[in-house]
Amino acid sequence: MRTRLRRYRRRACARRRDDRGFASVEFAVLALVVLGLVFTTIQVGLYFHARKVAQSAARHGVEAGRAFGSGEGDGVAEAQDFLARFGGSVRGASVSSAGSTAEEVRITVRGSVATLVPGLELHVTQYADAPVERWTTP
Template sequence: MELAVLALVVLALAFTGLQVGLYYHARKVAQSAARQGVEAGRQFGAGEGDGVAQAQDFLHRFGGSVRGASVSSAGSTAQEIRITVRGSVATLVPGLTLDVVQHADGPVERWSAP
C-alpha cells in the first residue's frame, strides 16, 4: 500500500518536471523566434513583414514545441520594430492549456548623415 502511494508521488513529480521542461523550452523557442524576427526586420531597407516572415520561418524549422504559433508586428513604429510570438505548449495532462507569449523589440536601422 505504501509503495503504491509512493509510486504515485514519484510519477506525479516526474510528470511535473517534464511539463515544466516543455513549458520553458517552448518559451525559449518563442523568444528566439521573436529575436530572429526583430533582427531581420530592423535591418536597413527591411520592413515589419520581413521580420514576421523570418520569425515564422524560424518557428517552422524549430518551433515544434510551440503549437498553434502566431506572429505579429503589432506595436511597431517607424523607429522601432516589435515582434510578438504567441502559442501554446504541448501538455502531458489532457485539458491543461499553457500559453506562451514572447516579444522582442529593437530600433530600426536608418541612414543618417555623418
C-alpha cells in the same frame, strides 16, 4: 519460561500475519507521488523550452525586420520561418508586428505549450523589439 517463549512467538507470528501486503500499499502510494513529481518536472521543462523557442523566433524576426531596407513583413516572415524549422514545442503559433513604429520593430510570438495532462492549456507570449537601422547625417 517455556510458556512465555511460546506466547511471545505466537504474538510475533500474529503480528507478521497482520502486516502482510502493507508494503504493496506503501509502494503504490509512493509510486503515485514519484510519478507526479516526474510528470511535473517534464511539464515545467516543456514550458520553459517553448518560451525559449518563442523568444528566439521573436529575436530572429526583429533582426530581420530592423535591417536597413527591410520592413515589418520581413521580420514576421523570418519569425514564421524559424518557428516552422524549430517550433515544434509551440503549438498554433502566431506572429505579429503589432506595436511597431517607423523607428522601432516589435515582433510578438504567441502559442500554446505541448502538455502531458489532458485538458491543461498553457500559453506562451514572447516579444522582442529593437530600433530600425537607418542612415543619419552628422
